[in-house]
Amino acid sequence: MTEDGRSAWQGIEVRHLAALKALAEEASFHGAARRLGYSQPAVSQQLAALERRVGQKLVNRPRVSQPLTLTEAGERLLVHARAIQASLAVAEAELCGLSNGPLRVGTYQTVAAQLVPHVLRELTRSAPDVRVVLTDAPGDEKLVSALDHGDLELAFVDLPMRFERDLEVETLARDEYVLVVPANAPRTLRRTVIRVDELRGLKLISFKTSGSTQRVIAHLRANGVDPQFVVRSDDNTVVQGFLAAGFGAALIPRLAAELLAGDFRIVRFESPLPPRLIALAWTRELSDDADTFVATTRRVAGRLWRDRVVQERRQARLPTRKTA
Numbered sequence: 607m608t609e610d611g612r613s614a615w616q617g618i619e620v621r622h623l624a625a626l627k628a629l630a631e632e633a634s635f636h637g638a639a640r641r642l643g644y645s646q647p648a649v650s651q652q653l654a655a656l657e658r659r660v661g662q663k664l665v666n667r668p669r670v671s672q673p674l675t676l677t678e679a680g681e682r683l684l685v686h687a688r689a690i691q692a693s694l695a696v697a698e699a700e701l702c703g704l705s706n707g708p709l710r711v712g713t714y715q716t717v718a719a720q721l722v723p724h725v726l727r728e729l730t731r732s733a734p735d736v737r738v739v740l741t742d743a744p745g746d747e748k749l750v751s752a753l754d755h756g757d758l759e760l761a762f763v764d765l766p767m768r769f770e771r772d773l774e775v776e777t778l779a780r781d782e783y784v785l786v787v788p789a790n791a792p793r794t795l796r797r798t799v800i801r802v803d804e805l806r807g808l809k810l811i812s813f814k815t816s817g818s819t820q821r822v823i824a825h826l827r828a829n830g831v832d833p834q835f836v837v838r839s840d841d842n843t844v845v846q847g848f849l850a851a852g853f854g855a856a857l858i859p860r861l862a863a864e865l866l867a868g869d870f871r872i873v874r875f876e877s878p879l880p881p882r883l884i885a886l887a888w889t890r891e892l893s894d895d896a897d898t899f900v901a902t903t904r905r906v907a908g909r910l911w912r913d914r915v916v917q918e919r920r921q922a923r924l925p926t927r928k929t930a
Contacts (some may be wrong), residue, residue, distance in 0.1 A: 614659045620694065622659070623687035625652035626676075629665060630684050630867065633673035666735050681850070684867045685843050692742075696724055709726040709740040709895045712749035712761035715842050716781075716861045717750035717884065718742050721762075725899070725906045732902065736895045745840035747815045753889050759896050765883035773887040776900055779914040783822050783879040786849060786856040789869040795855065801876050805831050810852030811845055813836040813862075818882030822857070833857070837860075844864065883916065 628638035629649070639646045663681035676684060713722050722740065729736050741758060743749055749761040753773070765777065766805050782854050785805075787795045795804075805826065810833050813819045819838075826833050836854050839845055846866045849856050856863065858884050884907075886900055908915045 614661070618656065618659050620690070622652050622656040623690060625649050626656060626664060626680065626684060627687050627691065629653065629674055630676055630680070633675070635674070636666070653725075669688075681868055685846060688867070689843070692719055692746055695726075707859065708737050709760070709893070709899055710739050710741065710758045711899065712741045712743065712746075712752055712758045714743055714746050714749065714762060714840075716859070716865065717762045719865055719908060720861055721884075721903070723866050724910060725903050728902050728906050729899070732894075733898050736898055743814065744842070745815050747840075750887070751889060756889075758766075759893065760888050760899060763885050763887045764816050764818050765885050766817045766821055768815060773889060775885040775887045775906060777883050777885045777916045778904065779884045779911040780881045780916055781859040781861050781884055781914060782881045783818075783857060783875070784860045784863055785868050785873040785875070786858060786863045786866060787873060788849065788852060788855075789871060790852075791855065791871070796871055797873060799874050799876050802826065802829060802879070803831060805833060805857070807834065809834055809836045811836060811848050812858060813845075813855050814840050816840070816861070816882065818880070819857075821880045823916065823926055829850065889907040 624642060625638065625644075628641045629635065632638045632641055635646045635649050636754040638644075639649045642649065644652075653665060660679070660683065662679040663677050664683060666677055668673045668674045711861050718740070726738060729738065741749065741752065746761065746763040747768070749758065750763060750767070750773070753761050763773075763775065765775065785795070785800065789796070795808075812833075812835055823833055837844070839846050839848075842862060842865055845856050845858065845862075846868060849866070849870065850853070856866075860872065861884075863870075886903060888896065892900065
C-alpha cells in the first residue's frame, strides 16, 4: 500500500503491461525493445517498475544465448495484460470517428483477438467514414440474442449454432478442433498427432455453449468415446486457468488454443473432428456500412487465414430450428 492507502497496483501503466507482453512473445530484451521502439535499458526499467508494483518477480532473466521465460506470476499477469490491451483496442474503435453513425458489431474472444483488430485497421485505410462500435462476449449466444432484438447489426458467430435462428451468414473460416495439453502431461499425450479413441477416460476442459463443441461431443459418442469434462466455460481465461492448474486437457478449436499463454502443447487428431465455422451473421438488409464491413472482413480473413478460408460466400437464411 502507498502512504495514502492506495494499492501499489494502481500505479501500473499500460506501457508496463506492453513491455511484459513483448518480453513474453519475443523471449528476449533485445526483441522486446525492437518491437516497442525502446532501448533495452528502457524495457528493463518498465519491467522493474512493474515488478515493484506487483511485488513479485515476473521474468526469469536468461543466461547468454538462452531464451527469456516468464515466472508463474508473470504468466498469470500476462493473461490480464492481453485482456486489458484488447479492451483498449475496443475502446479506441468505439471513440474513433464520432461524427459518423455507428455500425454495431458483436464479437467473441477468438475473433476479437485474432481478426477484428486487422479488420478495423483495414477500414481506417479503405473506408475511414465507417465507424464501428464493438460489443464483446465470451461466446456468441448473447450476441445472437442481441441480433434478434435489433441491438446489433452484425455479429460474429460459430457454426453450427447450438440454437439456430433466422439468420443470414457469411462463412469466413474453418477452425479445426485440437487437444491442448500441459508440457508435463504424460508422454503418450505429448505427440504431434493422437487418435480420437485416446480421449477415452481423459479429463477434458472445453467450451460450454458452443454449437460446434456439441457437434464434436455427438461425433465422439457416435465413435464410442464418451467425453469426461471436469469444467466447461466459454471464457478462454477460465479454460487456461484450469489447464495450467493441471485439471485436464483442453478440447477446443485451434484458433482459441493459439490464444492461450503458457507452457502447453497443441496436439492434432489423426482423424479430424468436425470443425467449427467462423461466420458473420445478420437478421435484416445490410446498410452500406455493414456491407463494407462484411466485404472487408472477408478480404482480411482470406489473407490472415489463407489455409482455413471457406470458399462459399453468402448463405441463405438459416432455418429457425432448435437442436440439442
